[in-house]
Amino acid sequence: MNNQKNNNTKMKWGFIGAVYAFMIVMMGTTLPTPLYPIYSDTFQLSPLMITIIYAVYALGVIGGLLVFGQLSDRIGRRYVLIPGIILSVISAVVFLLASNVGLLLLGRVISGLSAGLFTSTATATIVNLAPDNKKNQASTIASSVNMLGLGFGPLLCGVLAQYLPYALHLVFIVDIVLLVPAFIGIWLMPEPIQNKQSFHIKVQKLSVPRKIRGTFIYAVIPVFVGFSMLGLFTAISPNFLGEILNIQNKAIIGVTVFLVFCASTVGQLLFKQKSDYNVLILGSATLIVGVILVGISLPLSSYALLLIGAIVSGFGQAFSFRAGLSTVNSVAPSDKQAEITSAFFTIAYVAISIPVVGVGLLQLGLSVQGAGIVFSIIVVVLAIISLLLLLTNHNKSNQNKAK
Incomplete structure (x- = not known):
């Protein structure tokens, strides 16, 4: 009885540690967002170079997911999460010491790798360690923590950069301090994977078992559209606020980006009683309305x-x-x-990267408004296609059941 109680206590604290670590590591990946106008002035960066900085982060994430995303299924969750935290610390140190654009690029690549190691593995870990009374909500908790962490990055950085000294340094010192308990929490958590296999690295193919492939495709298309929206907003908001609206306050930039991710976090807690299919339909329809409003605002x-x-x-x-x-x-x-979740997040991060790179390239010939409008139209069209595919798939399923 006591052993069972001790085991439950360890699982509980392990779950809390994994949730905290996931949030802090993801927060670190978006910390620099309000600082890009300062970096742009300090290092004389063109819009294209800012785009490249975003792009190398995405390459780091995707590379981390493809190379290491399935590794935790074989060697254990802890042995993938610990390197992810270490990479997050190294990234913060590189940004702390950044004196040229080369170090900014290096910091973003390392940050992307940390996110790539963490995203699918931490999601699987939280599901594994969730208490029995939270098993059904574990996926929601993991995805909410992911979005909340991404939102807290710009918020924390914006406030510190605007109201405290050492704008380019203080936030990364704070980040390193916050990562220390994350490391301890992961180090001490119970290891969910008991049947470990030998360590070897292989590049994961983006494959999904045939028997679940149809379900995976119809579930991931709306996610692709949703993350494209996040990429679009991340790409246009700092420049739009600074260049068009002349809002230079870093805290306002941070709060603006935070509110998008905050809405994402809160939204995941709504309509819990509805089926996943109905929520996917609602998601596509809501995205159509939201992105149209963003496009009109420009x-x-x-x-x-x-x-x-x-x-x-x-x-x-x-x-x-x-x-x-x-x-x-x-x-x-x-x-x-973890392997399938890795494929899921790889597609999501491809989606979040395309508008960032595309808007940056379009800005070479168009204004930030023109580039944003073009991609708003593209995202709306994708959302409409997603909605139609979901409705068509549902109708086909009903017809097959009737037969």
């Missing part, structure tokens, strides 16, 4: 409309993300959970 130079559209889009992204991840986790075999 030619009108309206901060209020931009913010409303971003928050509505954040809810749409949340519905799609939560329901998509829950659907995939519900059908994924336990021995391939």
Whole structure:
């Protein structure tokens, strides 16, 4: 009886430690967002170079997911999460010492790798360690923590950079301090994977078992659209606020980005009683409305409309993300959970990267408003296609059941 109680206590604290570590590592990946205008002035960076900085981060994430995403299924969760935290610390140190654009690029690549190691593995870990009374909510908790961490990064950085000295340094010192208990929490947590295999690294193919492939595809398409929206907003908001609206306050930039991720976090807690399919439908429809508002706000130079559209889009992204991840986790075999989750997040991070790179390239010939409008139209079209595919798939399923 006492052994069972001690085991439950260890699992509980392990769960808390994994949640905290996931949030702090993901926070570290978005910390520099309000600082890009300062970096741009300090290092004379062009919009194209800012785009490249975003792009190398995405390459780091995708590389980490493809190379290490399935590794924790074989060697254990801890032995992937610990290197992820160490890489997050190294990234913060590189940014702390950054004196040229080369170090910014290096810091972003390392940050991307830390996110790549953490994203799918931490999600699987939280599901594994969740208390019995939270097993059903574990996927929602993991995805909410992911979004909350991404949102806290710009918020923390914006406030510290605006109101305290050493704008380019203090936030990374704070980040390193916050990562220390994250390291301790992961080090001490119970290891969910008991049947370990030999260590060897291989590049993961983006494959999903044939029997769940259809479910995976219809679940991941709305997620692709939702993360494209996040990429679009990340790409246009700092420059739009600074260049068009002349808002230079770093805290306002941080709060603006935070509110999108906050809406995503809150949105994942809504409509819990509805089926994943209905929530995916709602997510696509909400994204259509939100992104249209973001697109309209650009030619009108309206901060209020931009913010409303971003928050509505954040809810749409949340519905799609939560329901998509829950659907995939519900059908994924336990021995391939991290591998399939890794494929899921790889597609999501490809989606978040495309608008960032595309808007940066379009800005070479268009204004930030013009580039944002073009990609707003593209994302709306994708959301409409996603909605139509979901409705068509549901109709086909009903017809097959009737037969």
